[in-house]
Amino acid sequence: MEPYKIVNKEVPTFYFVGVTTGKSSINKVFPLWMEVLGCPEVVLEGIDHKIHDDPQAYRATVAQIKYDPNSLGALVTTHKLDLFAAAEDMFDYFDPYAEVTRELSSISKRDGRLEGHAKDPITAGLSLDHIIPPNYFADTGGHILCLGAGGSALATLLHLIHKPNKGDRPERFITVNRSQGRLDHMRDMVARYDTDIAVTYIQNSDPRHNDELMAALPEGSIVINATGMGKDTPGSPVTDDGVFPRNGIAWEFNYRGELDFMHQALRQVERRNLRVEDGWVYFVHGWSQVVGQVLHIDITPDVFQQLEEAAASTR
Template identity: 50%
Template sequence: MNEYIPAVHRTMYFIGVTTKKSSIMKVFPLWADHLNLDAEIKGFDFEPHANPELYREAVQFIKNDPLSLGALVTTHKIDLLKASRDMFTNLGQYAELLGEISSISKQGDNLWGHAKDPITSGLSLEAIVDGGYWQNTHADLYLLGAGGSSLALTLYLINKRKTNGDTPDKILISNRSEARLTEMKKIHAAVGTGGINFEYYLCPTPEENDLLVTKLKPGSMIVNATGLGKDRPGSPLTDKVIFPENGIIWDFNYRGNLVFLEQARNQADGRSLKVEDGWVYFIHGWTRVVAEVFHIDIPTSGQDFDILSNLASSTRL
């Protein structure tokens, strides 16, 4: 049960499921100190798909409490916005398009909602692949899972492609059930794919995902965007999967029993794989929302960004 006690210090909230377990509880005080935010962080936990009234209560509290400045939202991004849309004065362009928010912030009396994933997933991708990678390798991108973060990454790449940036020519997406694939196809059709060739696959079993992996070109990137390994146990692939030579294997998560990453690490030497977890995504995700909530400029790369990244990493030791 969350308690809505008026803040006596400037406060940012984390709206999630098991917020106390997140690294941000250790990281935020270090960042707050370094950035002179004079602020603290508190978590509000909800079961997935909670009662809409509970989301409204949290948003109402943040909106009305002067020292409660905003929040980062995970897991409840769609449900929270659905429940409390009328309380927001402004929504960012991606929040409107996706019907979700990961950032709640205030400007005077106005309550703002932003969907940051199409930006932060892209920043994370760029931190992992070298400049010109797709053009040089002609490799594919395979997204396991067609949920919010997977869709966000495709939107980032579509935008990049439309401005002549370097992107994969082909992106494969698989999901265990149809609904999210259909939703993704609909959004891609509405925005236009900019010439990227998207292939959508309904794959109820890990064996079917394995089969798609065998179709990928050398150097391809495979992303676990299913939450398997953190939100639920297991991996979307079987132990028999054979990763593409020189592939880049990325799990969006950094905590949990990350079986998918273990499968990749077992083949890392033999097949020359680059294996990445979701830590860099965590850093970009949080820094973009902190910048929004406190109305400060936080660069997305360079020395000042590296200081924040190193401070965060120091809590992992």
């Protein structure tokens, strides 16, 4: 074993691995959830890593969970790919999505084994299913324009690819990303599946070009802001002149920050008969899935509703 400094926690501890973990709403929500789930003794502890941190720093985080009995597991944001790459050999099991995407959002333990799961395709999917009714794409003929081709965009696309009914799959999924690498990664993932969704990969960071792509969408289309702009970085991937699809949906993946994209969309609600969604439901699904995995609790629809109500009480 490498010489890690393991802290023997006195109380059962659930970690949150991120960048600015202290700012997240989960700090208020978590104690309420532990009451709902009947384990109020479990505490949340944030671990902040800098973006693209030293691999040894990620390994130390994983070692703390692996070797301390009271360290139960973790939810990982931002570092999903980097942590997987740095500590892959420390795990005993990865779920199929983690194997395919080579990222993980959940670290948990079962019978002494350290497990990694990529929950995002499940949570992005649960969130999309919350926003649109079954057969949405057949009924509307809408496409998806996904601005950003990172982990959450890929998760959304994988979820759609796995939809068994044709009416639940869009004819086209257009994704735009600043760097070419993410687009190539997405193309490699998609190539593993036999899908009838026509995926278009566009390398671009000019918001005016995104306006053009948005204007060309059919009615009923969904425009997603998965760039992090408006929270992680300033601005919006579209301009104030961008026109959202009539009868469509604008889905901002975040729920906190300046949310410029969401405010641009909100100004067109009446004119374009547009529905606007933020990332709150995504946040609640994301956390509840990992909490269930780490604490070995089945998050049934009834339990989810209780968690959602508890979370809503803190908004």
